[in-house]
Amino acid sequence: MRDVAVIGTGMTKWGELWEKSLRTIFVETALLAMKDAGVDRIDSMYVGSMSSGLFTGQEHIASLLADYLGQTPVPATRVETACASGGLAFRLGLMEVASGMSDIVLVGGIEKMTDVNGYEATYALGTAADQEYEGYHGITFPGLYALIARAHMEKYGTTREQLAMVAVKNHRNGAKNPLAQFPFEVTIEDVLNSVMVADPLRILDCSPITDGAAAAIICPAEMAKEMGKPVVKIIGSGHATDRIALSSRQDVTWLEATYQAGKKAYEMAGKGPDEIDVLEVHDCFTIAEICVMEALGIVEKGQGGRAVEEGLTSLEGKIPVNASGGLKSKGHPVGATGVAQIVEICKQLRGEVGDRQVKNARIGMTQNMGGSGGSTVVHIFERE
Amino acid sequence: MRDVAVIGTGMTKWGELWEKSLRTIFVETALLAMKDAGVDRIDSMYVGSMSSGLFTGQEHIASLLADYLGQTPVPATRVETACASGGLAFRLGLMEVASGMSDIVLVGGIEKMTDVNGYEATYALGTAADQEYEGYHGITFPGLYALIARAHMEKYGTTREQLAMVAVKNHRNGAKNPLAQFPFEVTIEDVLNSVMVADPLRILDCSPITDGAAAAIICPAEMAKEMGKPVVKIIGSGHATDRIALSSRQDVTWLEATYQAGKKAYEMAGKGPDEIDVLEVHDCFTIAEICVMEALGIVEKGQGGRAVEEGLTSLEGKIPVNASGGLKSKGHPVGATGVAQIVEICKQLRGEVGDRQVKNARIGMTQNMGGSGGSTVVHIFERE
Numbered sequence: 001m002r003d004v005a006v007i008g009t010g011m012t013k014w015g016e017l018w019e020k021s022l023r024t025i026f027v028e029t030a031l032l033a034m035k036d037a038g039v040d041r042i043d044s045m046y047v048g049s050m051s052s053g054l055f056t057g058q059e060h061i062a063s064l065l066a067d068y069l070g071q072t073p074v075p076a077t078r079v080e081t082a083c084a085s086g087g088l089a090f091r092l093g094l095m096e097v098a099s100g101m102s103d104i105v106l107v108g109g110i111e112k113m114t115d116v117n118g119y120e121a122t123y124a125l126g127t128a129a130d131q132e133y134e135g136y137h138g139i140t141f142p143g144l145y146a147l148i149a150r151a152h153m154e155k156y157g158t159t160r161e162q163l164a165m166v167a168v169k170n171h172r173n174g175a176k177n178p179l180a181q182f183p184f185e186v187t188i189e190d191v192l193n194s195v196m197v198a199d200p201l202r203i204l205d206c207s208p209i210t211d212g213a214a215a216a217i218i219c220p221a222e223m224a225k226e227m228g229k230p231v232v233k234i235i236g237s238g239h240a241t242d243r244i245a246l247s248s249r250q251d252v253t254w255l256e257a258t259y260q261a262g263k264k265a266y267e268m269a270g271k272g273p274d275e276i277d278v279l280e281v282h283d284c285f286t287i288a289e290i291c292v293m294e295a296l297g298i299v300e301k302g303q304g305g306r307a308v309e310e311g312l313t314s315l316e317g318k319i320p321v322n323a324s325g326g327l328k329s330k331g332h333p334v335g336a337t338g339v340a341q342i343v344e345i346c347k348q349l350r351g352e353v354g355d356r357q358v359k360n361a362r363i364g365m366t367q368n369m370g371g372s373g374g375s376t377v378v379h380i381f382e383r384e
Numbered sequence: 385m386r387d388v389a390v391i392g393t394g395m396t397k398w399g400e401l402w403e404k405s406l407r408t409i410f411v412e413t414a415l416l417a418m419k420d421a422g423v424d425r426i427d428s429m430y431v432g433s434m435s436s437g438l439f440t441g442q443e444h445i446a447s448l449l450a451d452y453l454g455q456t457p458v459p460a461t462r463v464e465t466a467c468a469s470g471g472l473a474f475r476l477g478l479m480e481v482a483s484g485m486s487d488i489v490l491v492g493g494i495e496k497m498t499d500v501n502g503y504e505a506t507y508a509l510g511t512a513a514d515q516e517y518e519g520y521h522g523i524t525f526p527g528l529y530a531l532i533a534r535a536h537m538e539k540y541g542t543t544r545e546q547l548a549m550v551a552v553k554n555h556r557n558g559a560k561n562p563l564a565q566f567p568f569e570v571t572i573e574d575v576l577n578s579v580m581v582a583d584p585l586r587i588l589d590c591s592p593i594t595d596g597a598a599a600a601i602i603c604p605a606e607m608a609k610e611m612g613k614p615v616v617k618i619i620g621s622g623h624a625t626d627r628i629a630l631s632s633r634q635d636v637t638w639l640e641a642t643y644q645a646g647k648k649a650y651e652m653a654g655k656g657p658d659e660i661d662v663l664e665v666h667d668c669f670t671i672a673e674i675c676v677m678e679a680l681g682i683v684e685k686g687q688g689g690r691a692v693e694e695g696l697t698s699l700e701g702k703i704p705v706n707a708s709g710g711l712k713s714k715g716h717p718v719g720a721t722g723v724a725q726i727v728e729i730c731k732q733l734r735g736e737v738g739d740r741q742v743k744n745a746r747i748g749m750t751q752n753m754g755g756s757g758g759s760t761v762v763h764i765f766e767r768e
Binding site: 001012021050051053054057058059060062064066067071072074075076078079080081082085088092095096098099101123124127128129130131132135146229239240241242244245248256257292315339342370371374375 | 385405407422434435436437438440441442443444446447448450457458459460461462463464465466472476479480482483484485495507508511512513514515516519602623625628629632635641644683703754755758759
């Protein structure tokens, strides 16, 4: 298997993009990545999207987007594993280049979520849960994560304020990201006084509904060097699944798929949690970021809340988490999120993110999660 | 890249399976494939499904199915490219085993289409077209293929009777397939007198709405030999895209993606159309089989209709096409179809299909198509 590098990334402003369609958002973003990489043709493409069918009435988007990008007849593949669709698309692109099957591959993620109303969007997101045993009984995603939060508070003494501190930190970072959907700061009081969604989670504990895309161009590391590009190598990749319904798990506060995917990525990279300089994780709800840090071994089991309170994961902390603003402030177009995390890490390792730059960042990691943790994709990157 | 072989296949009875859910149908089918292969664990799995979201309100099915198959935490990936989702899932599994990343991979396809009503199913299928430029103007899939049929009749003199002969041949084969949804014969008169759907296509020119799944287990060819299994090697694979909307194409009677995918598969296999002993193609409508034979180089451009009339593609002909009954008689659970074609070819090459066995079949091919030809996946197999 060959070493593979990211040589270009693209992202456009995220938000409620009512004036743009799915294809427009994707093509604009993909062209930015191709321009950044200095390529005008690709050998193959992968697109992550959770539910273009329910959100926009359009399936078959890999062909549609290859067409509108002017790249037919290249092979184009759409992959889906709920909110981890983007990370998974990246992993398959990596496999294709590493195996020698293709050289230049475009990996993108897209979700156009605001063409439907709030009820329809909540229903579409709910299809990531076990519909027969969870969804049809009325529980929504905030409800599932509220159960996790309540259990974590009960078991480990995590406080309501610590949950709020995740949102405060991520909004502080996101305020420095001009492409974020909500680039402003919030206070602990703002979070604690915001509208209740599913006790104990309030609206400012939840990532928003977002339209957006993200894209990256990958190629063999040797080719990247020949092209004179900054080489950000992909040194680790892990993908794992867990029982899909919360009721099937031994301990709802533990994200087994994240643990398993992280383990594989660490082993492949020959690195441990202590060697990660900058980390983007799937903070779809504030409690998620806390559980993910524990499952990735960044902190001990049960210590995620305290770590945030002590500043371990702030921009100036020992291991900055979600410098981009995370899903909370940057937005969460579900299929695009995994690729956007990779865009952020690559830009961090290339030193291109201005005010939110993590100093001396050489090794970065991304963790992208589907549903309430039923699937997870982890990648580790190193700047040569 | 390593040689890869199919060592097990599974398929259950297709039809309107109201008493079974998506997960039940898939798990029963996957277990048959695992039993046939003699394995009780897998390293990874791929599932093709066109729109589990619109048909059943369930996305994230890769994790769901890995869970219900008792295989977590293995990586599980769902892929989609409309009605070619199954073929594409197989191609990615092939890539994973060929690259050395995994040894034993389960590839499956599933669609549960009868939990919605006819209007909703037609809408869901329509999401494979270009919704903004085709679907929203009211055209359905029978309508798109009717345009292709009319153009083919006008350009090449293809007759209404020749279209009917595709259905007659495929039903004659399907009558010998106990797993087919409609295992009975029809006559030319039956087709010509059946209900009009979109002129010139009548109901007996159209593949049905079906619930069903199909599965295969693949592994390195060397490992298959060590296990003492009949070795059906995958010697060619091609995947290509075309402009998605019919109005964007130079010639609507020509399936460019099928031509391109076929070309790649032939090159990889070092074989030509004359060397194929048995062929399963995507006859979603009778006209589709005619156009596909031309794009794959089985017959000259414009000669597809005449070839059927002359018996070239019947079970006793020079190159039997759709010995399984095809989509027309066997059924068309869209995401499963591509894998079911592979199941049929593997069983043909292993000599296990009884009455519909093609004599001395050693090399087989499958062609699986998305939408009105916007994507196509082709595979070539050889029995050692």
